Amino acid sequence: MFRNTWSVHPRLDEIKPDVILMPVLAYSKLMGRKPSHVSAKPLLLIDKDLPATILVPSSPTARKTLKMFKVAGQLAQDLSPQSIAVIVDSLSASETAGALWGVGQAIYRYRDLGSETTGPAVTVVSSDGDLTKLKNLTVVAQHQSLARDLVNLPSNLKAPQDLADYMQQDSADRIQWHTIDQRELQELGAGGILGVGQGSHRAPCMLVGRYEGQPGKPFIGLVGKGITFDSGGISLKPGEGMGRMKGDMGGAAAVNGAIRAIAEMGWPVNVLAVTPLAENLPGGGAYRPGDVLTMMDKTTVEVISTDAEGRLVLGDGITWAVTQGVSAVVDIATLTGANVVALGGIRSGLLSTDASLKRMVMDATDSMAEPAWELPHDEDYLELIKTPMADLKNSGGRPAGTVTAGLFVGHFAKTTPWAHLDIAGMAFEGENGVGAGATGFGVASLVEICRRFSERSQ
Ligand SMILES: [Zn+2]
Numbered sequence: 067m068f069r070n071t072w073s074v075h076p077r078l079d080e081i082k083p084d085v086i087l088m089p090v091l092a093y094s095k096l097m098g099r100k101p102s103h104v105s106a107k108p109l110l111l112i113d114k115d116l117p118a119t120i121l122v123p124s125s126p127t128a129r130k131t132l133k134m135f136k137v138a139g140q141l142a143q144d145l146s147p148q149s150i151a152v153i154v155d156s157l158s159a160s161e162t163a164g165a166l167w168g169v170g171q172a173i174y175r176y177r178d179l180g181s182e183t184t185g186p187a188v189t190v191v192s193s194d195g196d197l198t199k200l201k202n203l204t205v206v207a208q209h210q211s212l213a214r215d216l217v218n219l220p221s222n223l224k225a226p227q228d229l230a231d232y233m234q235q236d237s238a239d240r241i242q243w244h245t246i247d248q249r250e251l252q253e254l255g256a257g258g259i260l261g262v263g264q265g266s267h268r269a270p271c272m273l274v275g276r277y278e279g280q281p282g283k284p285f286i287g288l289v290g291k292g293i294t295f296d297s298g299g300i301s302l303k304p305g306e307g308m309g310r311m312k313g314d315m316g317g318a319a320a321v322n323g324a325i326r327a328i329a330e331m332g333w334p335v336n337v338l339a340v341t342p343l344a345e346n347l348p349g350g351g352a353y354r355p356g357d358v359l360t361m362m363d364k365t366t367v368e369v370i371s372t373d374a375e376g377r378l379v380l381g382d383g384i385t386w387a388v389t390q391g392v393s394a395v396v397d398i399a400t401l402t403g404a405n406v407v408a409l410g411g412i413r414s415g416l417l418s419t420d421a422s423l424k425r426m427v428m429d430a431t432d433s434m435a436e437p438a439w440e441l442p443h444d445e446d447y448l449e450l451i452k453t454p455m456a457d458l459k460n461s462g463g464r465p466a467g468t469v470t471a472g473l474f475v476g477h478f479a480k481t482t483p484w485a486h487l488d489i490a491g492m493a494f495e496g497e498n499g500v501g502a503g504a505t506g507f508g509v510a511s512l513v514e515i516c517r518r519f520s521e522r523s524q
Contacts, residue, residue, distance in 0.1 A: 070185030139172025164435030210506025217504030263344035265352025287387030291399030292318030299372030316493025320508030335520030404467030
């Protein structure tokens with residue numbers, strides 16, 4: 067478990083940080099003069115009037131700001147500081163979010179879940195910003211680390227039931243947790259989750275968290291894909307890089323981080339967090355291409371590829387959320403390699419059949435430096451996943467792979483407003499990524515979506 071403290075403060079001269087990260091513009095304002103040297107990259111500045119200060123050049127986008135502050139944070143880490151101040155004066159709201167996520171990523175370290183790893187204390191300094199909003203961002207930053215811990219955890223240590231337990235550990239009291247186990251999934255007829263999980267000796271389950279911060283008002287459902295390891299099943303993936311598939315539960319980790327952050331802040335919003343958890347392995351009991359599964363809502367699905375498993379667990383997760391009466395549902399998943407091909411790991415892919423929810427999700431992701439891009443959802447694309455063998459098939463092949471996967475998932479939302487974020491390529495930077503690779507992507511957007519949802523349902 068990684069831990070570090072985050073705080074906010076209006077004045078730099080009242081704290082004594084070991085290292086300061088500061089935008090170039092903020093430096094000029096604070097010191098009344100331009101820095102003697104500016105480069106295109108973050109730069110350690112030697113200034114007799116300041117502690118070690120890393121100047122961060124301005125960036126054209128919030129995402130770039132995130133990357134700049136990540137580099138700056140890594141430079142800071144080289145000085146082994148006990149405390150870091152991050153000045154956010156001169157940054158826009160989304161750049162501020164990006165700056166914090168970048169620093170959070172840079173200082174994050176993973177050892178193993180049993181041992182505690184501590185990082186430097188971070189103080190966010192803003193002389194003219196809204197300190198309450200900043201405080202909320204720091205709570206989000208903490209929960210991104212939690213999501214990183216879960217994603218980085220090796221698959222042998224996170225069987226579905228283990229992960230369900232970790233996801234509840236030390237969470238705020240106001241979340242009611244319930245793990246729907248394999249037997250209960252059978253009673254519910256959750257053929258998607260059960261089918262995907264049946265090749266593993268470690269049984270699938272579905273963790274549900276319920277936070278009611280606004281009694282009597284509508285709930286928003288968050289559904290996250292939680293494949294604790296994705297080998298591809300009988301449709302086995304190539305061996306190279308397969309270890310990264312421990313991160314195929316990045317959507318579930320984001321959902322978990324989000325509801326926990328919201329509960330910790332005690333926000334007036336109602337959230338149902340649904341994380342179907344299963345391990346996708348080949349084996350004597352595994353499901354096969356050609357099988358037909360009956361999902362929780364009685365939709366029948368022909369399995370074309372056992373590696374298109376995420377949409378099967380999400381379908382049942384969404385059905386469950388909808389039957390609980392949520393007024394809107396947002397799902398998030400490391401779903402398709404096609405998403406990386408289409409959007410290059412720069413933006414996540416967004417599908418939604420509801421114009422107002424779509425707008426809300428777009429605005430939320432933009433403001434949290436996790437921008438999405440809308441993909442089409444014409445009915446015509448559904449033709450690609452039609453089959454004479456069943457109501458739907460779970461893969462339409464390579465053409466428009468992100469769209470057909472999204473539309474498959476959206477089928478289960480029925481008439482409930484639904485939005486879908488494909489975060490493949492965003493949740494994990496690879497083995498050589500900073501702090502073991504997991505990014506915590508999605509936590510911030512989901513928290514912000516919930517905040518906007520509660521504002522709308524006032
Ligand atoms: Zn897969």
